Amino acid sequence: MHESCSEPQLCRAEKLTTEDVELSPDPEDVGIRKMISSVLAEIYRMRAFVRLKPLDNQVLYGYLKPRHKTGDDICRFFARRSPFTIIVLGNSLESWISLCAGGRVLQDNSCGSLEQTLDEISSVLGRVEKDRDLEEVWKVYYSS
Amino acid sequence: MVTLEKMAHLALGSCFDSLGQNTTSLPDPIYLNREKLGALGAGTRYDICTSSGCSDVMGVCHSFTHDGRCISLFKTLYTNHCSHQCNYCTNASNCSQKAKVFSYSPDELARLTVSLYRSNYIEGLFLSSGAGRDEDVIMEKLIETARLLRNKFHFRGYIHLKILPGASFSHIREAMELSTRVSVNLEAPSASHMNDISATKDYNNDILQRQRYVKDLMGSVGLPAGQTTQLVVGAGDESDREIFKRILYEYRELEIKRAYYSAFSPQEGTAFASKEPQPLWREHRLYQMDWLYRVYHFHPKEIEQAFDETGNLPNRDPKAAIASELIDGPVDPNVANYRDLVRVPGIGPISAHRIIALRMRQRITRKDELASLGVIVKRAAPFLKINGWRDTTLDRWSA
Numbered sequence: 439m440h441e442s443c444s445e446p447q448l449c450r451a452e453k454l455t456t457e458d459v460e461l462s463p464d465p466e467d468v469g470i471r472k473m474i475s476s477v478l479a480e481i482y483r484m485r486a487f488v489r490l491k492p493l494d495n496q497v498l499y500g501y502l503k504p505r506h507k508t509g510d511d512i513c514r515f516f517a518r519r520s521p522f523t524i525i526v527l528g529n530s531l532e533s534w535i536s537l538c539a540g541g542r543v544l545q546d547n548s549c550g551s552l553e554q555t556l557d558e559i560s561s562v563l564g565r566v567e568k569d570r571d572l573e574e575v576w577k578v579y580y581s582s
Numbered sequence: 583m584v585t586l587e588k589m590a591h592l593a594l595g596s597c598f599d600s601l602g603q604n605t606t607s608l609p610d611p612i613y614l615n616r617e618k619l620g621a622l623g624a625g626t627r628y629d630i631c632t633s634s635g636c637s638d639v640m641g642v643c644h645s646f647t648h649d650g651r652c653i654s655l656f657k658t659l660y661t662n663h664c665s666h667q668c669n670y671c672t673n674a675s676n677c678s679q680k681a682k683v684f685s686y687s688p689d690e691l692a693r694l695t696v697s698l699y700r701s702n703y704i705e706g707l708f709l710s711s712g713a714g715r716d717e718d719v720i721m722e723k724l725i726e727t728a729r730l731l732r733n734k735f736h737f738r739g740y741i742h743l744k745i746l747p748g749a750s751f752s753h754i755r756e757a758m759e760l761s762t763r764v765s766v767n768l769e770a771p772s773a774s775h776m777n778d779i780s781a782t783k784d785y786n787n788d789i790l791q792r793q794r795y796v797k798d799l800m801g802s803v804g805l806p807a808g809q810t811t812q813l814v815v816g817a818g819d820e821s822d823r824e825i826f827k828r829i830l831y832e833y834r835e836l837e838i839k840r841a842y843y844s845a846f847s848p849q850e851g852t853a854f855a856s857k858e859p860q861p862l863w864r865e866h867r868l869y870q871m872d873w874l875y876r877v878y879h880f881h882p883k884e885i886e887q888a889f890d891e892t893g894n895l896p897n898r899d900p901k902a903a904i905a906s907e908l909i910d911g912p913v914d915p916n917v918a919n920y921r922d923l924v925r926v927p928g929i930g931p932i933s934a935h936r937i938i939a940l941r942m943r944q945r946i947t948r949k950d951e952l953a954s955l956g957v958i959v960k961r962a963a964p965f966l967k968i969n970g971w972r973d974t975t976l977d978r979w980s981a
Contacts, residue, residue, distance in 0.1 A: 457939055460936060460939075461936060461939055461940050461943070461955070463951070463954065482652075486652065486653070486654070488702055489701055489702055489703065490700060490701050490702050491701065492700070498700060498701075500702070516702070519699075519738070519739075520700060523700075
């Protein structure tokens, strides 16, 4: 969802058809069209630019700081690409976790920062932590 | 919502993951020979997978999905050793300044691809190769790489395999079963032009026949993204009209999905080192001509209008040239059908459909309404009549 999408806008968008979104000259509909473009563009960009590092063979993590509320969607995308691998994306404020198992994508949204989430996963899995360099992950993300 | 503990349990309990069956530890680390990676990545510089040019980063090429999304592919040769004598190629056996010869093993290349894929550096693999000493042996290696990716590493991403000239029917079949797309490089529009640029490739047997094998196997094997081909433009003295005739045959008879065009650029040490390079605009105009046929569904006789007296495309938008010759009078976007709308410069298939959809709700009365639908009004305006008023300055419509 767009970062500044309001409830009235959401209600209006739900009533629009695809044609309305593409063609309507109404200023409110034009505004919704621009919001949709912005969200879709971010999803496309993040899917291309996020870089993942292995925590171990069961977990891949990466830096993600989306402008809009797209973290869930992007995390799900990577989970489907790597079944039975836990995907953790996030930044210093929030994180998203997904796992694709048996054709279903499972998600846990009650997450803190990326650092906190990775600590939690490491303790749950009982893994010895390898050299985890979040600073490096961020740099790779930024340069890509 | 699912708890982290449940997710961890499911992940730990999996017998398969994208690294293969019963993996409990990471695969052996891959020692990256950067010289090899660079040499074999650079060797695919002229293997085209998109019409919009290639990345400057060796080994990474960008292509586009059907929905317009840009994706990165790991583009590499399996080996840069080749027994063919193509006069434009630095990997040719008769090149006097050949680079050091490198080769991957199938396991090494598959592991490298999977590592890049899991880290999201790439979404797929574009694998070509020199012919080595024996193209059958090299084809077997390419197929083994794809087999390892699909079966051992459960790789579900995009794989584009090059079919080497002269590859056997059974190898082609196996390659198609494992790939998303395959391609055989035409390089030239006819056998006589091929003889000018390569002494060792038999155009009909090594290339056209292999394309026919792919077409024949499509019914039984299937290939999600079909087959493509590419030509080197300007290495010989072929005209754009000859290229167009060949491409028409490829689309109609061999049912290829796309053709790519690579402007010739002389390379040091090759037999063609002193030839003039082809301007990039020639490649650009060929792509525009290709789109007019493939996407806009122009008839070949319409496209013929774009060629000059030498049989070449001048450095001018072919669609504008055709429109100037063939459009009889100003087009009214409120009544024109789809076919007439897409023949107007500045109006493509998407904006033509939008015009038709919009005029069912309201009459189009202003140019800025067309602009909001994606029409490039500056190009379209001379050919349009809106609300009885026309902008045209075309001489032959002045009366």
